[in-house]
Structures are given as structure tokens and as C-alpha cells.
Amino acid sequence: MKNIIIGLFIMFSIQSYANTDTLYANISATQAYDSILAYNNNPFFVILDVRTASEYVSHIEGGVNIDFYNPNFSLILDSLNKCKIYLIHCQSGGRSAQVYTMMQTKHFKTVYNMLGGINAWNSASFPTTSIVAPKLGLLTDSVNFFNTNIGSIDSILVTLTNCKNSILNISSSTSLLGTEFSSSFNNINLYGARDYSFYIYYQPTDLLNDSIIVLIESNGGNKTLYIKGNALPTNIKLIEINNDIIISKSDNYINLRTNSNDIISNICLYDINGKKLIDKTNNETIVNCYIKNIKSGIYILHIVTSNNIHFTRKIFL
16 A cells, blocks of 8 residues: 555656656655766756855755846756756745746756755755865767768767866867877866767778777866777768668679678568569678669668568668
8 A cells, every 4th residue: 555655646746748758847855866866977967956146055966056037047048958857946946946837848858846945955854065066077978980981071979068066177188180080179168067069070091990089188077988980982882871780882782781790691672663683692791782783763672680680671772
């Protein structure tokens, strides 16, 4: 019976919406405390304290202060990353309830509103602090370039964040000079909960695999970014890449490889009328099929691996 009562309490005390892309919930101080423990060291998690600066003197550790009464408050909300997880609170719950509604209107993905504010937190004897400090977070922990043609340039966006509440100075990163990678990174200062994004570029000059470990340094700790790249010859055109399979075309051949490097046991190519044009048995992780005599158009590709996994793709040759 006790478990049923607790389950009903949670169901009725947390207001959430069924949309799988969003979660909005009113939670108690105890649930907020448990959430903070659960999201500890998660760079996507933000404690947003919307009280005044004088009220903020005593705050939840790591809480970022953005004053609800600031005339630019709405614009500041607009500047925040809407894909992060926000736990919002004020002194007693009135202001955070309004912010809770605002953040839903502005299409933030995940927002928890702590009912009763810091008053409820203090009543539960949970800890507060007067200390502020920055903390560097990395929202992109690795950068992988797949099948970039030699001589061409690919780019991937990397995002850093200030996970806490004092100004974060991102001071330096490992130089990429002498490698086939480059970046648009600049030293920058970040307020709490703000992000900084820059690009990593990859321009391979040969078919050798490339990799480098980049150390990003700040007054809020250091982070390591792993960068890898591999190249394709200039005569190969990438047709498709996803979690299952890589399909590319070079001169008179179509080339196939599974991302898991499973052996491809059979490949068939059909035209849109269902006529089989290629039926090839194979015992390698990579297959090359001769297509010189096949006209340009839309075709159906069927692949079977040695693990009896089937892939079917519509491709244009």
C-alpha cells in the first residue's frame, strides 16, 4: 500500500507533458535535491536562480543567478541553450512559476520548477552556500570526421559551457598547427549557463587516419577533446552514411562497408521495376561492385551480412 501511495503522490505532484521531446515538471524541494544529485557533473544541467542579487547571497551550490526583475530578463532567457535541463527556483515560488511558463512558451526542452522556492529548500535543511565559481563543461566530447575526400574541407561544431556561476575564462587550447585539423577557437569569457561554440575543420591530404587530443584550459578546470578523421580518395563520392552502412561511388564502382565492419555476404541491386541487375556473393567487410554498364537513375540496394542482418536502401547512381 505504501508503494502505491508514493506512486500516486509522484504522479499527481509532477506536472509533465506527453510530448517525448519536452518535459515540464513542478517538483518538491526533496525531488529537486535528488535531481541535483542525479545530474551531478552533467554539463547540460543548470540550476537557474531567478531571485535578486541580494537574495542570491545565500544560494544552492552552482546555482546561476538571473534576476527576474531585470528588464532584459526575457532576452537573456532567449540567449540560453534550450536543449539543456533547467531546475528553476526563486524565494517562495511566485517568480519561478512565471518563468516556468515563459520557458515553455519559448520552447525549452526540459524544465523543472521547484515549488516553494529556496524557502522550501531551507525548511528541508538542504545545504546552501555563498561561494561562486566557474566550471568548464564540454557539450561535445569527441569529434569524428568520416570519409572526407582528400583536398576537401569538413567541419563539426564544438560547444563549451560554463556549468556554474562565476565568469569562466577559456584561456587556451592545444595548437592544431602542423596537423590536418584547424579551428575557429578564440579565448573567451562566459557567464554562468552560457555556451561558446566554435568549429573544428578537417582537410586531409592523404589516406592515413588522423587523430589528435586537444586540451582546453580555463579558470574553471580543463577538458580534453578527442578529434579523429579519415579520408576518401578524390574520385570517390559518398552516397550515404548512417549508423548502419557507408555507401560510396568511385568511377565505375559502387563501394559498400558496414559501420560495424561485419562481413558482407551478399549484395543485390534492383531497378525500380524489381529487375535484379547485380547479385554478388562476398566474404569481406568491403564490397566493390562494377556498375559501368548501369544507367543513371534510382535503384534498390539489398545487403546481407554474415550475421544475417539485412539492409535495404534506395540510392541514386
